[in-house]
């Protein structure tokens with residue numbers, strides 16, 4: 001079924017498949033939504049935990065990825081006190097970390113790095129960073145086109161742009177508010193099994209539809225949280241990973257694409273995201289198909305973000321997403337367990353959620369998730385990020401060693 | 405509260421100046437005979453730099469819309485609920501705007517709309533759209 005590890009093929013000309021594995025993960029969240037640590041102190045805490053999880057030390061790290069701040073990875077490495085030979089400060093919003101994994105896997109396959117550290121921390125709930133950033137963008141005087149062409153009309157919060165996609169999907173395909181709400185319900189059902197989740201009380205479709213509109217047709221319970229959170233992921237050579245603390249989770253396929261930036265008027269088709277490109281490429285490299293996926297961890301800034309990803313990644317046909325999610329396919333016991341940590345809708349969303357799908361997918365494939373959240377016999381998982389306003393996607397197909 | 409009033413750049417000044425006379429301009433590439441939105445220094449189709457301006461009919465249809473119950477930015481706080489939309493102009497470009505002149509619940513995808521104007525503090529006008 002699958003091409004051999006590192007074998008070159010038309011879909012993987014450089015032989016990246018399986019050469020790198022996720023060997024260490026950590027995240028920091030709290031049911032209160034607030035963390036005591038901030039900034040570098042928070043980053044260092046998840047770095048320490050992820051290295052411990054892998055059984056590695058800082059001295060083993062020769063590559064670093066970071067998306068937050070000027071010269072992000074360079075400043076982080078200086079603070080950590082390491083001198084990497086490979087670096088990546090790619091910043092595409094919420095999909096940055098899936099791209100970091102893609103780049104790290106390619107670098108490792110090319111022999112440019114052996115062990116890469118990916119780090120993210122943000123504490124908007126405690127520190128209110130997001131509003132400050134928005135205000136500074138608006139007062140910045142026309143640097144970004146959206147300031148001149150979108151903000152005067154009352155665009156700005158992400159829900160504005162995403163709600164336009166939801167309206168269009170409803171008009172084109174007959175998707176209903178109840179179907180979108182089912183995504184929030186399934187996600188909360190997972191969160192109810194996660195003691196670290198921000199919201200754990202089960203909810204119904206009626207609860208979602210009774211919550212106030214933010215940007216109609218999207219209700220409050222269809223919008224991601226604003227919480228403090230942090231995560232770290234360590235990617236290393238698969239051939240060395242077998243001797244580490246935990247079973248390696250191989251990077252089988254990767255793909256990235258984007259269709260526009262922060263201006264939703266520039267998105268060619270509001271019902272089709274860049275996942276229609278990044279997903280098939282990642283699956284092709286992996287030699288796998290959507291039906292091989294046991295667990296999906298996908299960016300859920302809003303319910304519509306999930307619906308579009310399901311269609312674009314090929315879990316159902318374009319336009320069929322509503323029917324696909326309506327009967328609980330994404331929830332516990334469903335045909336496609338999705339966002340098993342509780343997602344950005346109920347677990348945590350510090351602004352760029354994309355590190356958390358990688359962490360949860362890794363834990364699921366290791367079989368180490370407790371409390372009734374573990375998906376039995378999970379061999380293949382997908383971590384999918386979506387950054388900007390449905391702008392930049394990155395898809396990572398992960399698998400246990402048996403799948404290699 | 406006043407809306408956020410965008411500054412014009414040298415590139416976009418013709419657009420904003422024309423709004424003083426309630427004229428809606430679309431940047432136009434003569435080589436492609438096609439519009440460009442928003443304005444750029446180049447045509448995204450052919451990379452040509454010889455862009456001009458064409459007066460639009462002001463007519464189009466709603467590609468999508470949303471009723472904002474929470475303000476998208478602080479300067480819109482006293483206007484909720486208001487309707488944001490993407491309008492496909494008859495000239496073939498899609499622009500972000502507000503749909504006004506009807507109840508928010510009456511707005512539909514594919515509804516025909518025409519331009520209307522809201523005067524800003526410096527005499528420029530912001531193009532909005534209402535049912536045609």
Ligand SMILES: [Zn+2]
Pocket residue numbers: 433434435436437447448449450451452
């Ligand atoms: Zn042209």
